[in-house]
Structure formats: C-alpha cells, structure tokens
Amino acid sequence: MTDHAHDLASVQEATERLLSAVAELDNASVARPSRLPGWTVGHVLAHLARNADALTNVLDGRPMYVSAEARDADIERDAPRPLDVQTADLRACDARFRALGAEPADWTRTVELRNGVTDSASQVPFRRWAEVELHHVDLGIGYELEDLPQEFTEREIDFLADRFLAHPDVPATRITDGTRAWHTGREAAEAEVTVTGQPADLLGWLAGRRDGSALTVKDGSLPALPPL
Structure with a gap:
C-alpha cells in the first residue's frame, strides 16, 4: 500500500x-x-x-x-x-x-x-x-538521472512500465537491470523483446529523457514508446 x-x-x-x-x-x-x-x-x-x-x-x-x-x-x-x-x-x-x-x-x-x-x-x-x-x-x-534517489528510480520505472502495459503499439517487453525485472507493452505469453540496462538509463528511456542508446536489446529493436 x-x-x-x-x-x-x-x-x-x-x-x-x-x-x-x-x-x-x-x-x-x-x-x-x-x-x-x-x-x-x-x-x-x-x-x-x-x-x-x-x-x-x-x-x-x-x-x-x-x-x-x-x-x-x-x-x-x-x-x-x-x-x-x-x-x-x-x-x-x-x-x-x-x-x-x-x-x-x-x-x-x-x-x-x-x-x-x-x-x-x-x-x-x-x-x-x-x-x-x-x-x-x-x-x-x-x-542527472544517476543522482535520483534509488527508491524513486525503482518506483518510477514501476509506474512507467505499468503505464505502457497492454498498450497496443508497444510490443510485449521485458525490462531488467540485471537484478529486477518489469514487464510492459502488449499482453503476450512471452516477451517479444528484452531491454537491459542501468536503472538510470532504463528510466531515461521510459520517461523520454534518453534515446535508449545505452541499453542492450535482445530479440528485436528498442520499442518506440508513446509520449507521456
């Protein structure tokens, strides 16, 4: 709660x-x-x-x-x-x-x-x-994004991943920093794309503050996210 x-x-x-x-x-x-x-x-x-x-x-x-x-x-x-x-x-x-x-x-x-x-x-x-x-x-x-409190960064990634969850224009995506994982995009049995990176870079991409070039993408290309 x-x-x-x-x-x-x-x-x-x-x-x-x-x-x-x-x-x-x-x-x-x-x-x-x-x-x-x-x-x-x-x-x-x-x-x-x-x-x-x-x-x-x-x-x-x-x-x-x-x-x-x-x-x-x-x-x-x-x-x-x-x-x-x-x-x-x-x-x-x-x-x-x-x-x-x-x-x-x-x-x-x-x-x-x-x-x-x-x-x-x-x-x-x-x-x-x-x-x-x-x-x-x-x-x-x-x-910078790296200066944000850790708690905030984790919760904002949660919030933004939920915001794009089930969005028809975003492929089913697994997001991970290597320790934690989030899911966003279309509903699917398995993620179509996996995006991995540092928390600040993940947040930057989800929040439209970074282009995602520092992220690693597996099984596809980096999803284009709708504007916030």
Missing part, C-alpha cells in the same frame, strides 16, 4: 534539493534553454509551481486545470519572472500542497487528473515527487 506520508516527506526533500540548486543560478539563467524542447529554465520552474497548485486542486476535489489552454498560458506568463520570484512561488505552492496533504482524509478515494485520468488519492504525492525529480534533471543544471 502506498505510504502517502512518506511520499509527502520525499516531495519536501526533493523540492528543497531543487531550490538549493536553483539558488546558485542568476537571473540570466531563467531565459536559458532547458532540456525540454521549447522551454527555458523559467518555463520549467513556472510549470513546477503551477503543477503544485494543480495537484492541490486534485486533492481538494477541484479540476486539476481550468483547461489545457489556461495551463499553457499560465506557464508562459510566469516563465520570464526573476529567479527570486520563481523560487518564492515554488516554495509557497509546495507548502500549500503538503499542508493539504497532511490533513486527515480518505486516501483510498479516487481522484481525477488531466484528460480524464483517474488514480487513488494516495498516489498523488508520488506523482508530485516525480514532477520535482524529473524536472530538476530537465533544468540541465548538474542534477
């Missing part, structure tokens, strides 16, 4: 780690390209703040975003802000999210995210943890 309190604490640790790293930047860095196509460092920071608000909405039973257009417009509006404004906003949004998460609630209830996706409320803190960790990497300021 998911321990939402543990994940909320992990969100705080990851956010503080990110804010400490960002504090070493200067205002000019806000306009620097991030690793996400078309987004600057400021876009990533703005997205992280607005995502905290959005997941607060989810826990409070409100729509995650007013609309996709409003989500995008908010990020564009906030992206050029000075660094101190960005970090203060992110810190405040994170505090609101965690404060609501600390209140007594039915964590087994079903909540709705974007595009009609539903999940258990208990999974929302982990979803936020993933946003903070992966977007810290996306900033391109020295934090």
